[in-house]
Amino acid sequence: MSETGERRTVRICVNGTDMLAEAEPRLLLSDFLRHTLSLTGTHVGCEHGVCGACTVLLDGEPVRSCLMFAVQADGGELTTVEGLADPHGELHAVQQAFHELHGMQCGFCTPGFLLSLVATLRSNPEPSDDELLDSLSGNLCRCTGYANIIAAARLAQERMR
Amino acid sequence: MIGRAVPRVEDERLLRGQGRYLDDLHLEGAVEAAFLRSAHAHARVVSLDATAALAHPGVLAVIDGVAAAARLEPLVFDIARIVPETVQRATNPMVRVHPMPVLALDRVTYVGQPLAMIVARDRYVAEDAMELIEVEFEILPAVVDAEAALEPDAALVEPAWGDNLAISFAFTRGDVEAALAACDVVVEERFRSHRQSASPIETRGVVASLDPQDGTLLVWSSTQVPHMLRDLLARALRRDPDSIRVRAPDVGGAFGLKHSSYPEDVLVPLAALELGCPVKWVEDRAEHLAASTHGRDQVHHITIGASRAGRILAVRDHVVMNAGAFNILGLVVPYNSFTHLLGPYDVDALDVDVRVAVTNTGIVAPYRGAGRPEAVFAMERAVDCLARRLEIDPVELRARNLIAPEAMPYDTGIVYRDGNQQIYDSGDYPQLLRSARELVHAERFAGRRDERTRVGVGFAMYTEGTGVGPFESARVRVDATGRVTVYTGASSQGQGHRTTLAQIAAETLDVAIESIEVVGGDSAAVTHGFGTLASRTLVVAGNAVAEAAIVVREQLLDVASAMLDTPPEELELNEGMIRVRGRRDVTLTLGDVAAFLSPFNPQRPPGAPAQLEAGSVYRPGPVTWAAGVHAAVVAVDVTTGALELLRFVIAHDCGRVVNPAIADGQIMGGVMQGIGGALYEKIVYDEVGQLLTGSFMDYTLPTAAEAPEFAVTHVDVPSPLNALGVKGLGEGGAIGPAAAIANAVEDALADLGVIVREGPLTPARIHALIHGRAT
Numbered sequence: 001m002s003e004t005g006e007r008r009t010v011r012i013c014v015n016g017t018d019m020l021a022e023a024e025p026r027l028l029l030s031d032f033l034r035h036t037l038s039l040t041g042t043h044v045g046c047e048h049g050v051c052g053a054c055t056v057l058l059d060g061e062p063v064r065s066c067l068m069f070a071v072q073a074d075g076g077e078l079t080t081v082e083g084l085a086d087p088h089g090e091l092h093a094v095q096q097a098f099h100e101l102h103g104m105q106c107g108f109c110t111p112g113f114l115l116s117l118v119a120t121l122r123s124n125p126e127p128s129d130d131e132l133l134d135s136l137s138g139n140l141c142r143c144t145g146y147a148n149i150i151a152a153a154r155l156a157q158e159r160m161r
Numbered sequence: 162m163i164g165r166a167v168p169r170v171e172d173e174r175l176l177r178g179q180g181r182y183l184d185d186l187h188l189e190g191a192v193e194a195a196f197l198r199s200a201h202a203h204a205r206v207v208s209l210d211a212t213a214a215l216a217h218p219g220v221l222a223v224i225d226g227v228a229a230a231a232r233l234e235p236l237v238f239d240i241a242r243i244v245p246e247t248v249q250r251a252t253n254p255m256v257r258v259h260p261m262p263v264l265a266l267d268r269v270t271y272v273g274q275p276l277a278m279i280v281a282r283d284r285y286v287a288e289d290a291m292e293l294i295e296v297e298f299e300i301l302p303a304v305v306d307a308e309a310a311l312e313p314d315a316a317l318v319e320p321a322w323g324d325n326l327a328i329s330f331a332f333t334r335g336d337v338e339a340a341l342a343a344c345d346v347v348v349e350e351r352f353r354s355h356r357q358s359a360s361p362i363e364t365r366g367v368v369a370s371l372d373p374q375d376g377t378l379l380v381w382s383s384t385q386v387p388h389m390l391r392d393l394l395a396r397a398l399r400r401d402p403d404s405i406r407v408r409a410p411d412v413g414g415a416f417g418l419k420h421s422s423y424p425e426d427v428l429v430p431l432a433a434l435e436l437g438c439p440v441k442w443v444e445d446r447a448e449h450l451a452a453s454t455h456g457r458d459q460v461h462h463i464t465i466g467a468s469r470a471g472r473i474l475a476v477r478d479h480v481v482m483n484a485g486a487f488n489i490l491g492l493v494v495p496y497n498s499f500t501h502l503l504g505p506y507d508v509d510a511l512d513v514d515v516r517v518a519v520t521n522t523g524i525v526a527p528y529r530g531a532g533r534p535e536a537v538f539a540m541e542r543a544v545d546c547l548a549r550r551l552e553i554d555p556v557e558l559r560a561r562n563l564i565a566p567e568a569m570p571y572d573t574g575i576v577y578r579d580g581n582q583q584i585y586d587s588g589d590y591p592q593l594l595r596s597a598r599e600l601v602h603a604e605r606f607a608g609r610r611d612e613r614t615r616v617g618v619g620f621a622m623y624t625e626g627t628g629v630g631p632f633e634s635a636r637v638r639v640d641a642t643g644r645v646t647v648y649t650g651a652s653s654q655g656q657g658h659r660t661t662l663a664q665i666a667a668e669t670l671d672v673a674i675e676s677i678e679v680v681g682g683d684s685a686a687v688t689h690g691f692g693t694l695a696s697r698t699l700v701v702a703g704n705a706v707a708e709a710a711i712v713v714r715e716q717l718l719d720v721a722s723a724m725l726d727t728p729p730e731e732l733e734l735n736e737g738m739i740r741v742r743g744r745r746d747v748t749l750t751l752g753d754v755a756a757f758l759s760p761f762n763p764q765r766p767p768g769a770p771a772q773l774e775a776g777s778v779y780r781p782g783p784v785t786w787a788a789g790v791h792a793a794v795v796a797v798d799v800t801t802g803a804l805e806l807l808r809f810v811i812a813h814d815c816g817r818v819v820n821p822a823i824a825d826g827q828i829m830g831g832v833m834q835g836i837g838g839a840l841y842e843k844i845v846y847d848e849v850g851q852l853l854t855g856s857f858m859d860y861t862l863p864t865a866a867e868a869p870e871f872a873v874t875h876v877d878v879p880s881p882l883n884a885l886g887v888k889g890l891g892e893g894g895a896i897g898p899a900a901a902i903a904n905a906v907e908d909a910l911a912d913l914g915v916i917v918r919e920g921p922l923t924p925a926r927i928h929a930l931i932h933g934r935a936t
Contacts, residue, residue, distance in 0.1 A: 026285065040185035041178015043413070045362040046446040050857035053362055081178035095176040099168060102822045105830060106655025107175030108182060108363040108413025137864035140857070142362050142414050143655050145829030146868035
């Protein structure tokens with residue numbers, strides 16, 4: 001049994017805003033985002049790093065926030081789905097493409113897909129079919145059958161050129 | 162508005178991370194629950210000591226089986242006992258249901274069965290305390306396989322029964338024995354549909370709280386059936402249903418799994434009532450794979466006979482299904498298997514008997530298709546085996562046995578589960594088959610053949626009863642701002658009802674879709690509701706919305722008539738405006754008319770409706786029949802057994818289509834789940850009932866890299882049974898893939914004499930089949 005009660009201060013820049021909060025060392029980054037910072041757009045689907053629903057960008061790289069402790073992200077810069085577009089502004093190109101091509105149904109896996117795709121297209125703006133499928137295969141979707149997600153990824157890629 | 166691929170109105174919130182799913186609800190002062198679950202398939206609970214857990218800092222309560230039994234009756238699944246009189250006469254079913262304690266008392270009967278609920282400051286602390294609970298078990302012999310469970314010496318899941326038989330029924334039409342004897346070719350085979358998990362990416366969850374102002378019990382659940390849950394809670398907690406409000410927030414996929422009632426649905430509200438603070442529980446993935454309901458798990462011993470000319474003359478099927486540890490839904494799944502066995506084929510002699518056994522495994526309940534994929538796997542595999550023996554092309558053999566479009570409506574001579582005669586209302590099965598065949602383009606993949614790669618094509622056909630009753634309700638209201646609100650008892654789990662139901666209302670009221678809001682999943686919004694399941698919402702909720710909207714339209718024109726002093730037949734309603742026909746100067750908005758009905762308005766006509774609002778209850782008659790043809794093109798590496806799914810073709814009849822993009826999305830999503838089951842997913846228990854697939858590392862869902870090239874076409878024949886002409890389509894996609902892919906693999910390996918009797922078709926299984934080491 002782990003000790004409870006011990007708390008550390010975690011400083012993270014989330015979506016451009018500096019955040020400071022207390023966290024137990026064992027608190028998952030996903031729970032920290034969702035329950036401590038109330039950023040509930042990041043979802044938790046398996047808590048063992050397979051489904052990818054909890055994907056966020058840490059210093060620009062996609063990470064499973066369910067496989068990290070909040071304290072490990074201390075000092076880092078995070079992007080979550082809430083930070084992809086201005087809350088009152090236009091959607092990000094990947095969000096718009098998922099909407100136009102019906103690349104989502106229940107929407108639960110969608111934030112993870114969006115962030116994985118943003119990271120992929122930033123690091124590799126012209127992915128081959130195999131590269132694109134490889135990058136998307138880190139996220140599970142149970143609703144769409146993936147065809148529309150793949151098409152949306154290509155549309156977003158064209159628009160982000 | 163109906164028939165257009167309107168972009169979904171629900172997307173923007175979800176894309177911005179502003180969805181509100183169950184775990185996103187943060188109630189002030191909420192505490193969290195965790196459940197201690199059985200690690201054994203069958204054991205006597207000798208003792209359970211929660212003293213240390215209760216003393217752990219941050220723990221508020223531990224409720225064990227004894228404490229729960231003092232507060233709650235065991236769950237009794239009434240639906241499992243419902244057998245319509247006509248079904249009783251036609252198939253003479255025996256159904257046994259044993260009450261399920263919400264927490265195991267003196268005995269556990271499956272791995273994952275809840276034993277105790279721990280409520281603590283947060284989930285982390287609750288799980289710490291869970292480890293402090295001491296349970297002494299005495300391990301009992303477990304039975305895992307359904308056929309083994311029906312052997313005379315099997316261990317008993319419910320000792321009071323004396324055996325493990327939960328359900329049996331049988332149906333005979335014609336003299337099957339004589340018909341088979343007269344056949345030129347008879348094929349007898351055994352096909353198994355293995356157990357699977359629906360695995361929506363959002364697991365289940367419940368939040369409960371007592372409204373301090375008025376004492377209402379507020380429950381949020383990621384359920385498909387909020388009204389059913391309200392009524393279950395009213396009975397279990399002995400409360401007036403009006404003092405309970407159940408809401409389904411955004412739900413992250415369900416696929417039938419969130420239709421069942423679960424112990425946590427009752428225990429979490431009980432804890433909130435007893436502790437006087439909000440309580441939340443969110444299932445983790447390990448709990449989900451063990452203790453949320455599973456699907457499939459049927460064995461079919463099927464015999465099919467035909468004349469030399471390829472006319473199927475008789476089918477006999479002995480079915481054994483595994484119910485898991487409790488029979489919670491009675492005839493629903495096994496009876497679906499029976500009524501969907503013959504699908505689109507015209508066969509005279511039929512003999513089916515079905516036995517359902519309880520075992521020491523997780524509970525089996527509807528999962529997308531709910532008994533249909535299992536029947537179709539048996540029948541469509543048998544048809545391919547028959548085609549090979551007859552040396553007739555499998556598509557040609559199918560074509561020779563299809564019910565002709567001129568034969569519609571076609572009485573199957575079977576009684577459907579709802580008690581109505583099973584009559585196919587409409588459909589063009591030969592055209593469905595032709596359309597699918599034309600899209601296969603197998604020649605494109607000929608180049609993939611080499612000395613170690615074989616290419617094969619497989620087909621599967623099915624029919625699906627959709628839009629089952631008893632009812633769905635809707636309410637349509639126009640307010641003084643002109644906004645239209647549609648309330649329905651059918652909630653959404655990703656199907657896009659906020660868009661499709663708005664399209665249906667917009668069609669009647671002729672307003673922009675942006676001015677319509679659809680509210681579902683709230684037991685306080687409409688008094689009676691049934692829910693989203695069984696490919697029914699578009700049919701039953703859709704027609705309920707249409708009927709209510711028609712009444713509101715009449716109200717609008719009547720009131721406008723009084724306002725404009727013009728007879729209603731001289732008024733027209735379009736694009737959200739009411740005009741006097743032929744004049745452009747006099748217009749009223751919907752909001753103007755609603756405002757005119759204000760009780761403060763001295764001009765308000767006597768006898769006018771209280772407001773622009775109408776409710777409706779749509780009670781469908783018999784189900785309406787959707788149908789489909791699936792075709793798979795596969796490449797099989799005979800050296801490694803690896804399979805590549807090159808192309809997947811779907812020809813579908815879902816009646817009149819409201820939103821083509823959403824319809825095809827539903828179809829492809831269902832197909833992908835079917836592909837997952839065909840190739841990758843299997844819930845596995847070892848011989849003592851230990852679950853071996855307790856995580857997504859072992860229970861492997863397909864990813865984008867496994868998605869085939871899809872080709873979808875429609876041969877939609879509008880349903881004559883409802884005013885909208887729609888049929889349900891939520892489940893259809895999941896029905897055919899297992900059979901189509903297995904048929905394609907057999908086609909690819911035809912010269913090796915391989916027979917695919919069960920899945921998933923992993924490389925290991927295909928390799929073993931090629932080398933004669935698998936069954």
